[in-house]
Amino acid sequence: MKIIVLVKHVPDAQLDRHLSDEDNTTDRADSILSELDEYALEAALQLTEARGGAKAGNQVIALSMGPAGAVNAIKKSLQIGATEGVHLRDDALAGSDAAATSLALAAAVRHIGADGPVDLVLTGMASTDGETSLVPAQLAERLDLPQVTFASELEVDGGRVIARRDSDTHYDTVEATLPAVVSVTDQINEPRFPNFKGIIAAKRKTITTLTLAEIGVDPAEVGKTGSWTEVKTAAARPPRTAGTIITDEGDAGIKLVDFLAAQKLL
Amino acid sequence: MAKVLVFIDNPGQALKKSSLELLTIARSLGETAVAVNGALNDDVVAALGAHGATAVFRPSSEDLDAYLIGPKAAYLAGAVAASGATTVLLENSFDGKEIAARLGIKLGAGVITDVVGVEPDGTAHKSVLAGSYTTTAKATTAVSVLTVKPNSVTPDPAAAAASPEVLTVDVPDSATAGAARITGRKDKPASGRPDLTEARIVVAGGRGVDGDFGPVEELADALGAAVGASRAATDAGWIGHDAQVGQTGKTVSPQLYISAGISGAIQQKAGMQTAKVIVAINKDAESPVFEIADFGIIGDLFQVLPQATEEIKKRKG
Numbered sequence: 001m002k003i004i005v006l007v008k009h010v011p012d013a014q015l016d017r018h019l020s021d022e023d024n025t026t027d028r029a030d031s032i033l034s035e036l037d038e039y040a041l042e043a044a045l046q047l048t049e050a051r052g053g054a055k056a057g058n059q060v061i062a063l064s065m066g067p068a069g070a071v072n073a074i075k076k077s078l079q080i081g082a083t084e085g086v087h088l089r090d091d092a093l094a095g096s097d098a099a100a101t102s103l104a105l106a107a108a109v110r111h112i113g114a115d116g117p118v119d120l121v122l123t124g125m126a127s128t129d130g131e132t133s134l135v136p137a138q139l140a141e142r143l144d145l146p147q148v149t150f151a152s153e154l155e156v157d158g159g160r161v162i163a164r165r166d167s168d169t170h171y172d173t174v175e176a177t178l179p180a181v182v183s184v185t186d187q188i189n190e191p192r193f194p195n196f197k198g199i200i201a202a203k204r205k206t207i208t209t210l211t212l213a214e215i216g217v218d219p220a221e222v223g224k225t226g227s228w229t230e231v232k233t234a235a236a237r238p239p240r241t242a243g244t245i246i247t248d249e250g251d252a253g254i255k256l257v258d259f260l261a262a263q264k265l266l
Numbered sequence: 267m268a269k270v271l272v273f274i275d276n277p278g279q280a281l282k283k284s285s286l287e288l289l290t291i292a293r294s295l296g297e298t299a300v301a302v303n304g305a306l307n308d309d310v311v312a313a314l315g316a317h318g319a320t321a322v323f324r325p326s327s328e329d330l331d332a333y334l335i336g337p338k339a340a341y342l343a344g345a346v347a348a349s350g351a352t353t354v355l356l357e358n359s360f361d362g363k364e365i366a367a368r369l370g371i372k373l374g375a376g377v378i379t380d381v382v383g384v385e386p387d388g389t390a391h392k393s394v395l396a397g398s399y400t401t402t403a404k405a406t407t408a409v410s411v412l413t414v415k416p417n418s419v420t421p422d423p424a425a426a427a428a429s430p431e432v433l434t435v436d437v438p439d440s441a442t443a444g445a446a447r448i449t450g451r452k453d454k455p456a457s458g459r460p461d462l463t464e465a466r467i468v469v470a471g472g473r474g475v476d477g478d479f480g481p482v483e484e485l486a487d488a489l490g491a492a493v494g495a496s497r498a499a500t501d502a503g504w505i506g507h508d509a510q511v512g513q514t515g516k517t518v519s520p521q522l523y524i525s526a527g528i529s530g531a532i533q534q535k536a537g538m539q540t541a542k543v544i545v546a547i548n549k550d551a552e553s554p555v556f557e558i559a560d561f562g563i564i565g566d567l568f569q570v571l572p573q574a575t576e577e578i579k580k581r582k583g
């Protein structure tokens with residue numbers, strides 16, 4: 001199998017995150033591999049390991065689009081077990097919205113598919129920065145592939161992918177033919193950590209850098225000029241300040257109701 | 267006048283509050299048409315008219331629910347063309363955002379998610395990075411596609427009701443040809459409580475409930491609230507995953523969020539910190555949830571919640 005896993009380099013959600021003052025784009029210092037992409041990578045490794053792993057010719061290609069630092073997300077993916085990495089890196093990509101991102105990623109996926117068809121494109125359910133969940137669906141639309149998103153269980157059987165998807169009111173079983181674009185939730189598996197062997201092995205794996213010219217994308221179609229949305233203003237929200245804290249002395253339930261009554265919430 | 271299209275997937279017997287909110291916003295932007303999928307009953311058509319819809323579109327195929335996302339986006343693209351809409355409004359659910367995503371590519375239209383307000387010129391308000399910034403954004407394209415969060419406006423009927431014309435939009439066979447198929451469906455039991463993302467009040471329980479959601483549910487029922495949970499509680503199987511609030515669960519912005527036995531990890535806060543008022547009950551005074559609580563109680567939820575429930579019942583008589 002040949003699986004492309006999309007991995008994104010995002011600001012660490014555990015730290016304070018910022019938008020830059022100049023152009024309202026996300027400040028990417030202190031970035032890490034998006035936690036939610038680790039589930040996609042784990043799913044890809046499980047699918048390929050069940051088919052004999054890299055030895056049997058299975059490929060798990062970690063693809064990241066982003067500035068120089070994004071290579072760290074690819075390196076971590078290689079340490080965890082991806083077989084190779086592809087870094088789409090071009091100054092013209094800066095400030096791309098979901099539509100422009102999906103355009104560039106679709107071209108990169110086609111480029112990777114040129115030397116052997118891709119079976120699956122796997123992604124996390126959302127990036128932990130933008131959190132829109134738009135890119136997997138837009139990628140499916142651009143590549144004209146079936147979309148199997150928010151999978152909480154995943155199986156590949158012959159030429160079909162079978163997934164479970166939870167909605168508010170149903171559990172659905174979803175099926176599509178390969179190739180397909182699949183996004184997975186954090187319910188699907190327990191991602192593994194890189195171990196010592198993986199860290200050593202990663203040093204020998206290849207990371208290919210691609211530019212827009214190499215994948216045939218006009219720089220005017222991406223970045224701020226190619227985006228279809230524009231952030232006009234951004235204001236930091238004042239952090240929530242702690243209110244009244246009391247220790248229960250046997251009547252905290254009543255004090256709670258007093259508080260709700262005072263706030264007109266009853 | 268500008269034309270606006272609202273998508274309502276399976277309106278059922280009566281319109282949800284979030285659908286009425288979409289219609290209310292649409293009316294402030296221009297002349298409203300509605301695209302529905304699934305059965306359409308007369309009461310719903312009347313309610314759409316009461317909220318200003320002048321046209322209601324239905325798909326030519328009845329089996330769009332048998333597929334995931336793609337064919338619904340294809341139908342909607344047809345409805346946009348038929349209505350001449352320059353703004354499309356959808357609900358902000360996972361499905362809503364993905365239908366918007368694909369529709370955006372089909373129409374060459376910018377998509378903005380998590381919208382909480384729209385100005386007449388199409389500028390959308392939203393918050394980003396887990397509520398740490400409020401931003402305004404605008405599509406730079408001829409058509410804009412917006413997914414709007416529930417509780418963004420107060421639903422309001424139109425001054426004069428319209429009697430909408432019901433029209434059919436042709437869905438080409440090619441729309442379903444390569445799409446993922448839904449081959450099995452199991453219903454989840456309905457709780458009878460308000461919908462979590464739409465509720466005015468949410469009472470949420472975490473690992474601290476130790477397997478017993480009783481006190482959380484009883485307080486929720488006394489308040490007419492929805493029940494939420496942390497991932498620790500849903501992972502333990504004490505309550506369904508659809509109750510999970512947070513980064514990988516639901517985002518809620520109710521008037522009141524009561525957090526009980528939840529530590530307040532960053533991923534949990536991401537889903538609830540835009541609540542108007544936050545109340546936290548936790549045994550551990552060091553829990554990070556107290557940093558954002560308007561009213562915090564250091565105490566045992568098994569004492570505090572039942573006492574509060576009793577007191578509410580007493581006061582409501």
Ligand SMILES: Cc1cc2nc3c(=O)[nH]c(=O)nc-3n(C[C@H](O)[C@H](O)[C@H](O)COP(=O)(O)OP(=O)(O)OC[C@H]3O[C@@H](n4cnc5c(N)ncnc54)[C@H](O)[C@@H]3O)c2cc1C
Nearest residue numbers: 472473474496497498512513514515527528529534549567
């Ligand atoms: C990729 C990823 C995504 C995630 N997404 C989410 C998400 O969407 N939502 C989410 O919630 N979490 C999410 N998490 C998990 C999150 O990091 C925390 O692990 C989780 O929120 C902890 O749940 P908790 O607060 O219930 O449990 P704990 O952190 O164990 O806290 C339990 C709290 O209960 C208190 N307590 C115990 N007994 C009592 C009692 N009798 N009375 C009062 N207080 C009591 C304790 O003092 C403690 O503070 C995610 C994690 C990852 C890695």
